[in-house]
Amino acid sequence: MHKLLAKENAVMGDPAATPQPRNGLPLALAAYTIWGVFPLYLVLLNAVNPFALVGWRIIWTLPLCAAMVAVAGQWPAVKAALRNRRVLLWMGASSVLISVNWLVYVVAVQRGYFYAASLGYYINPLVNVLLGTIMLKERLGSLQWIAVGLAAVGVGVLAWEAEATLIISLVLAISFSGYGLIRKIIAVDALPGLTIEVVLLALPAAIAIAVAPPGSASFGSSTSITLLLMGAGVMTAVPLLLFAAAARRMPYSALGFVQFIAPTIVFLLGMFVFDQPLNQAQLVCFVFIWIAIALFCTDILRRGNLARRGLSRL
Numbered sequence: 364m365h366k367l368l369a370k371e372n373a374v375m376g377d378p379a380a381t382p383q384p385r386n387g388l389p390l391a392l393a394a395y396t397i398w399g400v401f402p403l404y405l406v407l408l409n410a411v412n413p414f415a416l417v418g419w420r421i422i423w424t425l426p427l428c429a430a431m432v433a434v435a436g437q438w439p440a441v442k443a444a445l446r447n448r449r450v451l452l453w454m455g456a457s458s459v460l461i462s463v464n465w466l467v468y469v470v471a472v473q474r475g476y477f478y479a480a481s482l483g484y485y486i487n488p489l490v491n492v493l494l495g496t497i498m499l500k501e502r503l504g505s506l507q508w509i510a511v512g513l514a515a516v517g518v519g520v521l522a523w524e525a526e527a528t529l530i531i532s533l534v535l536a537i538s539f540s541g542y543g544l545i546r547k548i549i550a551v552d553a554l555p556g557l558t559i560e561v562v563l564l565a566l567p568a569a570i571a572i573a574v575a576p577p578g579s580a581s582f583g584s585s586t587s588i589t590l591l592l593m594g595a596g597v598m599t600a601v602p603l604l605l606f607a608a609a610a611r612r613m614p615y616s617a618l619g620f621v622q623f624i625a626p627t628i629v630f631l632l633g634m635f636v637f638d639q640p641l642n643q644a645q646l647v648c649f650v651f652i653w654i655a656i657a658l659f660c661t662d663i664l665r666r667g668n669l670a671r672r673g674l675s676r677l
Contacts, residue, residue, distance in 0.1 A: 386612065387610070388609070390608050391605070391622075392624065393602070393605050395624040395625040397598070398625040399624055399625040399627070399632075401598060402480075403636075404594075405469060406472060406473075406637075407587075408580075408592065410578050410579040410580035411581060411588065412575040413466060413469045414571045414572075414575040415575040415578065415581060417462065417568070418567075418569065418571040419593075419595060420592075420598075421462070421565060422572070422596070423595060423596025423599075424600045425558075425596075426596070427597060428554065428561055429558065431554055432558050437554055440551070441559060444551045444555055444559055445559065450549055450550075451559075453548075456541075457541075457556075458561075458563045458564050460542040460545070462564055467535055467538070471483075471531050475639060476531055477632060477637060478633050479528035479531040480531065480535060480629055481630040482521070482528075482626070482645070483531060483533070483534070483535030483539075484622060484626035485652045486518065486652070487539055487540055487622060489659070490536050492510075495544075495614070498548075499547075499548070501614065506658045506659070506665075507662050510656070510659040512655075513651050513652075513654055513658070514655040517648040517651025518533075518648065528645075546610050547610045552611075553603075553605075557604055
């Protein structure tokens with residue numbers, strides 16, 4: 364993996380070799396806040412078939428990305444990535460992962476599985492930690508390992524009592540963790556990368572729209588639905604661009620610290636806006652996850668304080 368990264372960075376240009384802003388926190392905060400409130404947008408499109416909805420998200424993201432690439436003058440970066448076979452294969456993998464994530468998330472929201480969606484993105488940062496340790500050789504502290512263990516217990520409780528919704532949570536967590544990892548290690552900037560992904564997904568999206576069973580609403584059935592489907596491109600592109608840019612500027616395990624914003628918003632929406640019942644197994648699982656999060660965040664803050672003290676002594 365490390366040899367591949369070195370080779371790709373040499374071909375595409377190693378970001379570490381050129382000066383660039385490193386503070387990804389504001390970008391991550393914005394991305395996760397948008398994702399947190401996104402169910403409020405999706406429920407307005409509940410009458411649209413989920414495959415068609417994801418297809419239209421992709422189709423309307425493409426012209427937006429193309430316009431932004433043109434304005435930013437980043438077509439050379441897009442062309443360079445497309446000419447690099449290994450990079451293109453990795454971008455194909457990231458495209459598959461994010462499309463799976465979108466589809467499962469839309470289905471979860473349409474069927475009212477807000478807690479399952481929320482849990483998926485609570486688990487996601489802990490999967491990030493494991494991937495960062497295994498693939499990127501990032502070191503974990505003892506509190507982080509305990510946090511991962513507690514999260515595993517919580518997932519185990521849910522697997523015992525509510526395995527159907529657990530599948531939704533695990534697919535969301537694993538697909539987005541894999542996507543984030545690829546976007547971190549492949550030396551393609553946020554906007555060119557997303558543009559390539561939607562280009563690769565454009566044909567499958569068109570096929571999905573064509574063959575999807577008709578819902579009670581579809582593109583062109585009303586002005587409001589049509590505008591909402593077009594706007595889904597903006598709601599898709601903006602947070603993904605912010606996230607991809609943040610992932611390039613932050614340690615991968617630390618990125619999960621901010622991610623808790625989105626599932627917390629989704630959890631609160633499910634409880635207070637959509638009045639979803641919370642069963643005992645889900646509650647127990649969330650308690651374990653929240654304790655794990657508290658330990659995880661405590662460890663990150665402790666490490667940050669130690670690092671600042673070390674710098675102040677230099």
